[in-house]
Amino acid sequence: MSETNxxxxxxxxxxxxxxxxxxxxxxxxAAKKAERQVSILFTLSALGTILxxxxxxxxxxxxxxxxxxxxxxxxxxxxxxxxxxxxLFFIGMGxxxxxxxxxPDHEVVDYRKEQRxxxxxxxxxxxxxxxxxxxxxxGRRPLIKRSLGLAxxxxxxxxxxxxxxxxxxxxxxxxxxxxxxxxxxxxxxxDRPIRPSDLEVGGVAQVQPxxxxxxxxxxxxxxxxxxxxxxxxxxxxxxxxERLSWTYExxxxxxxxxxxxxxxxxxxEQTTKHLLCPCHQSTFDVTRAAKVIFGPAARPLPQLAxxxxxxxxxxxxxxFNEAVGPSFWGRDSQ
Amino acid sequence: xxxxxxxxxxxxxxxxxxxxxxxxxxKTLTKVFPDHWSFMLGEIVMYSFxxxxxxxxFLTFWFDPSMREVEYEGSYEPLNGIKMSAAYAxxxxxxxxxxxxLLMRQxxxxxxxxxxxxxxxxxxxxFFTGAFRKPRELNWIIGVALLTLGIVEGFxxxxxxxxxxxxxxxxxxxxxxxxxxxxxxxxxxFIFGGAFPGEMFIQRIxxxxxxxxxxxxLALITAHLxxxxxxxxxxxxxxxxxxxxVVGYPLMPVYMAKAGGFFFIVFGVTAFLGAVAQIxxxxxxxxxxxxxxxxxxQPDWYMGWLDGLVRAAPPIETHAFGxxxxxxxxxxxxxxPGIIFTLMAFYPFIxxxxxxxxxxxxxxxxxxxxxxxxxxxxxxxxxxxxSLINGGNDLLATHFDLSINQIMWFSRIGLIALPPLxxxxxxxxxxxxxxxxxxxxxxxxxxxxxxxxxHGEFIEVHEPLSPEKAYVxxxxxxxxxxxxxxxxxxxxxxxxxxxxxxRARMSKASQEQISKPTSKEMLELEEGHH
Numbered sequence: 031m032s033e034t035n036x037x038x039x040x041x042x043x044x045x046x047x048x049x050x051x052x053x054x055x056x057x058x059x060a061a062k063k064a065e066r067q068v069s070i071l072f073t074l075s076a077l078g079t080i081l082x083x084x085x086x087x088x089x090x091x092x093x094x095x096x097x098x099x100x101x102x103x104x105x106x107x108x109x110x111x112x113x114x115x116x117x118l119f120f121i122g123m124g125x126x127x128x129x130x131x132x133x134p135d136h137e138v139v140d141y142r143k144e145q146r147x148x149x150x151x152x153x154x155x156x157x158x159x160x161x162x163x164x165x166x167x168x169g170r171r172p173l174i175k176r177s178l179g180l181a182x183x184x185x186x187x188x189x190x191x192x193x194x195x196x197x198x199x200x201x202x203x204x205x206x207x208x209x210x211x212x213x214x215x216x217x218x219x220x221d222r223p224i225r226p227s228d229l230e231v232g233g234v235a236q237v238q239p240x241x242x243x244x245x246x247x248x249x250x251x252x253x254x255x256x257x258x259x260x261x262x263x264x265x266x267x268x269x270x271x272e273r274l275s276w277t278y279e280x281x282x283x284x285x286x287x288x289x290x291x292x293x294x295x296x297x298x299e300q301t302t303k304h305l306l307c308p309c310h311q312s313t314f315d316v317t318r319a320a321k322v323i324f325g326p327a328a329r330p331l332p333q334l335a336x337x338x339x340x341x342x343x344x345x346x347x348x349x350f351n352e353a354v355g356p357s358f359w360g361r362d363s364q
Numbered sequence: 365x366x367x368x369x370x371x372x373x374x375x376x377x378x379x380x381x382x383x384x385x386x387x388x389x390x391k392t393l394t395k396v397f398p399d400h401w402s403f404m405l406g407e408i409v410m411y412s413f414x415x416x417x418x419x420x421x422f423l424t425f426w427f428d429p430s431m432r433e434v435e436y437e438g439s440y441e442p443l444n445g446i447k448m449s450a451a452y453a454x455x456x457x458x459x460x461x462x463x464x465x466l467l468m469r470q471x472x473x474x475x476x477x478x479x480x481x482x483x484x485x486x487x488x489x490x491f492f493t494g495a496f497r498k499p500r501e502l503n504w505i506i507g508v509a510l511l512t513l514g515i516v517e518g519f520x521x522x523x524x525x526x527x528x529x530x531x532x533x534x535x536x537x538x539x540x541x542x543x544x545x546x547x548x549x550x551x552x553x554f555i556f557g558g559a560f561p562g563e564m565f566i567q568r569i570x571x572x573x574x575x576x577x578x579x580x581x582l583a584l585i586t587a588h589l590x591x592x593x594x595x596x597x598x599x600x601x602x603x604x605x606x607x608x609x610v611v612g613y614p615l616m617p618v619y620m621a622k623a624g625g626f627f628f629i630v631f632g633v634t635a636f637l638g639a640v641a642q643i644x645x646x647x648x649x650x651x652x653x654x655x656x657x658x659x660x661x662q663p664d665w666y667m668g669w670l671d672g673l674v675r676a677a678p679p680i681e682t683h684a685f686g687x688x689x690x691x692x693x694x695x696x697x698x699x700x701p702g703i704i705f706t707l708m709a710f711y712p713f714i715x716x717x718x719x720x721x722x723x724x725x726x727x728x729x730x731x732x733x734x735x736x737x738x739x740x741x742x743x744x745x746x747x748x749x750x751s752l753i754n755g756g757n758d759l760l761a762t763h764f765d766l767s768i769n770q771i772m773w774f775s776r777i778g779l780i781a782l783p784p785l786x787x788x789x790x791x792x793x794x795x796x797x798x799x800x801x802x803x804x805x806x807x808x809x810x811x812x813x814x815x816x817x818x819h820g821e822f823i824e825v826h827e828p829l830s831p832e833k834a835y836v837x838x839x840x841x842x843x844x845x846x847x848x849x850x851x852x853x854x855x856x857x858x859x860x861x862x863x864x865x866x867r868a869r870m871s872k873a874s875q876e877q878i879s880k881p882t883s884k885e886m887l888e889l890e891e892g893h894h
Binding site: 047238 | 394395396399439460461463464466467470499532535536538539540542543544545546547548549550552553554555556557558559560561562564595596603604606607608609610611612613614617618621622624625626627628629630631632633635636638639640652653654655656657658659660661671674675676677678679680681683686687688689690692693724726757758768769772805831832834835838839880881882883885886
């Protein structure tokens with residue numbers, strides 16, 4: 031506190047309180063007892079290590095035991111962990127108890143000095159810097175200064191450029207999926223083509239585009255192509271004529287990749303005909319072309335136009351007419 | 365001289381003759397540290413960091429950071445024959461076929477949660493007691509950097525096993541990256557080596573998780589501790605404690621035993637949790653597949669508030685000229701966290717600007733004696749807490765049979781309405797506590813003993829405080845508000861304009877206090893009593 035408002039202070043500092051001796055400081059019996067307590071704690075730690083070794087070597091890894099509170103649990107893992115916990119914890123407890131009861135508890139006082147250096151030191155420092163700078167002669171040699179600036183400015187480019195090959199450019203990738211006009215819908219998992227009759231009213235199925243023999247389906251494909259088929263009664267749809275023509279006998283197909291952040295929109299509630307994304311609870315109304323009725327998603331799930339081919343299997347009538355998944359800068363959302 | 369003393373002396377002289385460290389060591393070993401339970405919080409952070417390094421190193425001996433597709437063959441029957449990434453298979457191998465592997469995985473994950481929690485509580489201690497004030501602003505900024513890095517490091521860590529839950533988290537992170545204006549989809553393609561999920565990101569985040577970020581954190585923690593060491597620790601107000609001294613116990617032997625012992629206690633508790641409390645059972649989730657998801661997908665708690673903000677965001681996107689700006693992702697995912705962390709980092713300087721107090725402070729504030737700061741802290745915590753609650757809205761809905769829509773609306777309104785409310789309430793509580801302190805100093809402690817006076821009146825006996833206790837309650841200083849008038853004495857408008865007015869109002873708000881008893885009041889009272 032500053033000198034000026036000292037007179038405002040109601041109470042003066044009574045100073046450090048008198049040191050009160052602990053029982054262990056004055057009573058040798060108490061000290062002896064504390065010593066025993068500390069050594070008991072250290073011994074418990076040693077027992078913990080023995081338990082750890084026992085569990086590691088002699089308890090088979092697939093031993094299941096029943097314990098109240100834990101129900102059925104793996105004994106190997108449990109006793110290994112309890113042994114380690116004991117071994118560590120009681121070393122700590124012993125050391126702290128030792129420090130608290132038997133080591134000196136006299137508070138001592140140390141003094142602080144202000145962080146800033148003395149004025150003459152600061153002046154000397156500034157002088158040193160100036161001196162050094164003038165010896166280097168940067169100010170007197172503008173050519174060096176400028177070319178150094180240029181070199182330093184440019185040298186940072188190389189590490190950035192080196193990162194270029196981390197990945198390809200997105201090109202038009204985000205706007206495209208493997209769905210083409212006439213691509214069959216196949217079950218995921220199973221890769222079997224499906225007929226409308228395979229899906230009952232109220233049913234849901236996850237499908238992928240059929241791949242030509244030999245082409246492997248990667249996770250990248252699933253992240254773009256996953257489609258959810260839902261069948262309701264056709265009269266329950268509340269769609270315009272175009273969107274209605276994209277459905278087939280009450281079967282409607284949506285991209286399963288959430289238009290918000292790309293999670294799989296997996297929760298379908300049959301009674302309300304709502305699709306819910308478990309990540310951020312965006313809710314889409316199936317009867318109204320997956321219109322967002324709740325949550326942070328700003329766009330409906332893209333709808334895939336479907337029909338059947340001449341063998342009666344469900345196929346895509348056309349590719350998605352917009353990018354699936356979360357938004358990005360170059361996405362044309364008109 | 366005993367044999368032991370000879371060995372100790374020999375070692376000391378060996379080191380000193382080669383480093384000349386004797387003087388420094390002597391000073392170091394007798395260094396004084398003040399004692400208070402709240403000073404252990406930072407220790408917990410440091411010790412859990414050490415535990416993370418140890419357990420993490422153990423895990424790297426088996427973990428295979430590769431997205432190469434393999435067929436699982438191991439002790440966990442339900443997944444046998446399932447195709448998965450080598451990363452996930454090796455995480456299962458660690459869990460089921462390496463003795464102590466599951467224990468170490470669980471210790472690692474628990475230590476990460478404790479690390480983050482202790483860091484947040486340590487930061488709250490530093491904030492509410494004003495320990496960040498000059499000369500410790502740099503250490504506060506290092507702390508904010510460590511918190512930020514800790515959040516990223518934790519997220520990358522639980523993403524590594526490549527299970528269904530962690531893959532979902534990565535998918536969300538990818539959507540945030542993709543939402544960055546102009547460069548988003550490019551950044552995403554660079555980071556993932558192509559389309560999401562690609563086959564690169566596990567090995568990339570592995571390098572970042574085990575080398576890059578821990579290295580930076582280790583350097584920052586070292587700098588943090590060196591500054592604590594060099595600037596000497598702050599202390600709570602009390603008799604004999606001033607801005608000019610530091611009162612406590614010497615490092616050797618008391619602090620070495622206490623702090624060293626405390627490391628083992630923290631490690632022991634973490635190991636206990638790893639033994640009995642299951643965490644992140646990746647085998648239940650199954651391997652990541654972008655077409656699948658588990659219900660109740662939750663991030664770890666320190667990411668939960670961000671997820672809660674994302675959930676609460678209104679569904680707004682801007683579509684124009686063939687481009688899309690996702691405000692529903694940018695605002696909660698990047699803009700708000702950016703503002704929060706920037707304000708947090710600069711808070712010491714903001715407070716200096718508000719109060720005009722640029723002096724050094726080594727004696728801590730009792731939170732009530734700085735109502736404005738305490739209220740700002742409560743306000744920020746309320747905001748984070750409401751968003752954290754919203755981050756678990758699906759679990760709250762299923763566990764308490766609530767409607768998720770109602771929780772979401774509560775959070776949306778609460779995020780805006782509750783923080784200011786918390787500010788006002790906290791400030792009032794602080795001022796009331798100041799009033800209570802003042803009462804106590806002037807009229808003593810209420811004893812609860814009622815005494816009947818001869819004429820029948822009942823009074824409660826007040827017991828005067830001990831001089832030490834009374835000193836603690838009055839040792840803080842109460843600065844006057846800055847005098848920045850709207851216009852000076854000659855009627856010339858304040859040249860600082862809006863900035864000046866704002867500063868005047870802030871200063872007035874930050875110096876709102878119940879004036880503590882003056883020496884005159886104390887004197888009058890003493891005379892009255894006798």
